[in-house]
Amino acid sequence: MPASRPARFGRVDLLVVAAACGLSLAATLPRLTRRPVWTDEGLTVGATTQLFDTLRGTGGTMALYYAVITPIAQLSTDRFWIRLPSALFVAATVAVTYLVARRIGGRWLAATSSLVLASTWALARWGIEARGYGLAMLLVAVGWLGVVELGATDDPRRRRRGWVLLAVGGLLGPLAHGLAALQLVAQAAVLVARADRRRFVRPLLVLGLAWAVLLLVLFAYGAGEVASWIEPPTWSDLKQVYAMLVGRGGLGVAVGAVVVAGTAIAAIRVVRGAPWRAGSTDVGADGWLPLVALAWAWGQPLAVLAISLVRPYQEPRYLVSSLPGVALLLGLAVTSLRGRPLRLGATAVLMAVLLSMQPAVTNTSGEDWPSVVAVLDAQAQPGDGLVMRPLLRAPFDYAVAERGGTVALEPVSPEVPIGEPHRIYGEPDGSLRQVLLDADERTVWVVVRGLESRDEVEALRDDPELAGERQIAQIQKLRGELAVYRFRLKERA
Structure with a gap:
């Protein structure tokens, strides 16, 4: 019953x-x-x-x-x-x-x-x-x-x-x-x-x-x-x-x-x-x-x-x-x-x-993308390149659009115009090391998420070929999991 x-x-x-x-x-x-x-x-x-x-x-x-x-x-x-x-x-x-x-x-x-x-x-x-x-x-x-x-x-x-x-x-x-x-x-x-x-x-x-x-x-x-x-x-x-x-x-x-x-x-x-x-x-x-x-x-x-x-x-x-x-x-x-x-x-x-x-x-976030955009907007120069994993481009592009689309960067990898979020950006053009070696831009900015990715970037300091080409600097580790690096070509004597 x-x-x-x-x-x-x-x-x-x-x-x-x-x-x-x-x-x-x-x-x-x-x-x-x-x-x-x-x-x-x-x-x-x-x-x-x-x-x-x-x-x-x-x-x-x-x-x-x-x-x-x-x-x-x-x-x-x-x-x-x-x-x-x-x-x-x-x-x-x-x-x-x-x-x-x-x-x-x-x-x-x-x-x-x-x-x-x-x-x-x-x-x-x-x-x-x-x-x-x-x-x-x-x-x-x-x-x-x-x-x-x-x-x-x-x-x-x-x-x-x-x-x-x-x-x-x-x-x-x-x-x-x-x-x-x-x-x-x-x-x-x-x-x-x-x-x-x-x-x-x-x-x-x-x-x-x-x-x-x-x-x-x-x-x-x-x-x-x-x-x-x-x-x-x-x-x-x-x-x-x-x-x-x-x-x-x-x-x-x-x-x-x-x-x-x-x-x-x-x-x-x-x-x-x-x-x-x-x-x-x-x-x-x-x-x-x-x-x-x-x-x-x-x-x-x-x-x-x-x-x-x-x-x-x-x-x-x-x-x-x-x-x-x-x-x-x-x-x-x-x-x-x-x-x-x-x-x-x-x-x-x-x-x-x-x-x-x-x-x-x-009230807090592990990914402060507006701060990433603010850092790049303040320090990047027109013609500088941008590299990040395809997965991370969507929130970055959203933050750029939210700010008004003012970041003057050239997309190196992925090569999708900056400022409009996508779900699919394609596969990266090789490893981060190879992308940086192939980049024509004098200065390339790299945005990473998580300790493992930061360790990957830091390990590039010991790479003889890349370290001989570019000077690596961690510009800012932002609140949470994000960090911004700058790779600049070294001046030749």
Whole structure:
């Protein structure tokens, strides 16, 4: 027998949803213009001018997001406008999470989970990027809403709606971000875990076939080559995944303890209800529904970590769509407390702790491209050359355009005119050493990112041929990961 339907959605629910969405927007909208556009966002802007080449070159990953952002970019590529859709997707995700949580545990759980989710630092950081993470998270949440609709009713109309929601989330999610595909696996597993699984099997097989065809098409177009830069997982990667899902620093440890408690509570309720047992009728708050929170929070991260042992994908921001599930677990831990004052106090403390983590990650940037442009604008001379990896040109070109396109440099490698972001710049013309040896310009400026790239440049000081031709000077190491070098031809006696 399905769980009884909760109280009708009313004014109290609307007020709480408005408060949670308002908190999400208050945490994101003021920050839309604060951080400089970084590499991935520059590639997004570039993709809007090379849409079909981008889709062919990236296996169609984020195709749906590009379809959303391209019309906006035709009107404006200002930081605010290209990031605004993601902020709206995040706020909508908070609202959908409220609906899912209300089905699982009523208004208390819904209010706590949605407010906690809106306070999460990772949402304020990665959720407002001009990338597909926010859209993917929303579609995944829609899919989970379909799951709880399917599992909590025998009403044919609501079941049809549940299948539509699950299909929309499951099939469109991977077109916003490829790893969202793993959430459909978790959703199907949750439905199959029920005693009445037979009524779900045939539609799931049809949906699974469509899902498999979609993935085959994406991989046929090269999706398997995306994110090939990720190294095999290390302990440091696991810590970063933990920080993204739970929290940073010492406060993150405290939040982690609450997540563990919520995970244990959900697991106990699932085991106690044993919804997979033949004849089980307990599919409510003490049976099947807490399994949704567990699978949403941990299904994708555990699958990604397992896959990464063979093919690394464990980039923390790729797991953003699991954040609402973690918020549900935090909500389960808080709502297990007895007494309204204790619950209210615990919710307030948890929100304050999570909100306190936001400034450190939303006010700073590892890539200060406007400062790079300012340095070159002040020191470079007309006719000087510019060399950087093709991947880095998009955010640089964006910063140049944002400044007004004043940098008087000749593009040496890649040889694409400066000032208009592209997604595809072509392959570099040989190694950095060879590019510098072949350059005709008297002075060549090199912009690098990361310690490894700086070490590569520094090693050129010991190269007899290059050191004999050019004088190498590190002009400035900027805040974060960027550095600017100048290679100038030596005067001949």
